[in-house]
Amino acid sequence: MASVFKRRGPDGKKRDVWEYCYRDATGKRVWGVGWADKTKTINHANEVEAECRVVRRGERAAPTAALKNRNKPIAEIVAEYLKWGRVQGGRYGRPWDDQNSNLKEIYLEWWTTELGLKLLADIKLVNVEKALQRLIATGSKAKTAANRVEALRSLCLWSIRRGYLAENPLAGLAKFDTRPQEPHRPLTDDETAALLRTAPPERRLWYEAALGTGFRLNELRSLRCKDLDLFGPSLFLAADYSKDRKEHRQPITRELAEKLKALTAGRQSDDALLGIPRGGANRRCHRDAGAIIAADYRAANVAIKTPAGKATWHSLRKAFVNAVVRCGSDLKTVMTLARHSTAQLSMEVYASADPVRLREATEAAAQHVQAAINRVGCCIDAAKKVAGGEGSIVTTSAANSLPRLRMVGDTGLEPVQPIGEMPDRQDISTLQAPTPKKDSQEKRDSAGHPAQEPTDSKANAGCCIDAAWSPLAVHLRQHALYLLEATA
DSSP: OOEEEOOBOTTSOBOSSOEEEEEOTTSOEEEEEOOSOHHHHHHHHHHHHHHHHHHHTTSSOOOOHHHHTTTSBHHHHHHHHHHHHHHHOSGGGOOOOHHHHHHHHHHHHHHHHHHTOSBGGGOOHHHHHHHHHHHHHTTOOHHHHHHHHHHHHHHHHHHHHHTSOSSOTTTTOOOOOOOOSSOBOOOOHHHHHHHHHHSOHHHHHHHHHHHHHOOOHHHHHHOBGGGEETTTTEEEEOTTTSTTSOOEEEEOOHHHHHHHHHHTTTOOTTSBSSOOOOOSSSSOTTHHHHHHHHHHHHHTTOOSEETTEEOOTHHHHHHHHHHHHHTTOOHHHHHHHHTOSOHHIIIIIIOOOOHHHHHHHHHHHHHHHHHHHHHHHHHHHHHHHHHTOTTOOOOHHHHHTOTTOOOOTTSOOOOSSOGGGOOOHHHHHTOOOOOOOOOSSOOBOTTSSBOOOOOOHHHHTTOSOOTTOOHHHHHHHHHHHHHHHHHO
16 A cells, blocks of 8 residues: 655755655555645555556556656767767777767767657657658768668667667668778789889888788777787787777788888887878878878879779778788688688678689680590590491481480480489499400410500590590490490
8 A cells, every 4th residue: 555754854844745655566665756735646656556556466567668768858868878888889898989989979969950859759760761861862972871870770779778668760771872882992913013112111111011911091000119029020909999899910021020120210119100190180080191192192103093993091901802812822811811700701892803813714614624525525436446336327217226225416425224224333333344355266476475466556545544444434335335236
């Protein structure tokens, strides 16, 4: 039974507002603050306890957490979400980086204003789609819209895990086509050589480090003098700067290690190793470095834009992956050096086919097929000569009179036995070469020794059937003998 009461204040007097106590759905006592009107307070307490009593009896399902928090302002939920992300919202429980955190806050503020959100329940799929349509109509790219959707979707999924939402309101939202209109293309060998030949010495070392490690631009910027290991030699990449938020130690050549060692002279261990500049207040922190490499591309007569894509800093990473693939490395080695989690990313996005190798493979395949055709013809001719029936022709009428044969054209000989009765590999291997018939009078040479029969070297030249009689040769010989006897 619910009850009401008044508490005493610090001055010892009873307060004007009544408080109440009742038992919730789990049977625990719960206290709440009512009104100055005692009747209103006790009626409210009785109603709440009556609802909880029905749940305790099993007559009604317990209210969900989402139902309890349905009136919580979205501003409080967004603030709680951002606070969580800046502490442990990244991969493996790491905090968001500053750029990601700032973008999340900007995008969620945009959604709150664009949709007029007061509560989480105000997020409707139809309204979200209309807002995205307006955004695309203003000239924004699909990638920009996808980033804003991702911020709102992340908030909804986080709210579901916290019990603030019962289901994801964006579950039916279709994805945008975020494929780049101008993808990053890998540099060719000639373009790589031209870039390294014309770049100034300081920047040439930047490009050599990118081509020798496959590091991304921001990963190259993050390198410190202490990350160079001369005993490996290798470069250490901290998890805070790696895209997959894992530590990596990338092996490098001794030559590159010696060049990087010269940069560490007179520097502190925490100083930047390469010194690649960053952008200023602009959020696109790779803008300055992108302008620098574009100027070096033009100086080296490297086309910035081609039908294959555009040449950027990422082109050096793709060139590294292609070099690893074309030197004959296995797939696991390629994925490890590129720091990819899937083979599809390495083979379909980064690796590209070499036109010269495609041509060589096509010609090699044609030669292989032609050799197989010549080899089959050689075997058939040899079988005819062994049977003594070279030049014999099996006519259609003769073949029709044979119960176990049928004509097949000029592609080869049909088996002596039907397909269902063909001997398996073990049966064929037991076949023996038939003993040739000897004349009644054996030929001897002048010394009285048995004379050797002359061999036709031309007939056996280039043939895959040797004098030892392979099981296939035995079968072909019996086949030819049967044909000749049937048409005699």
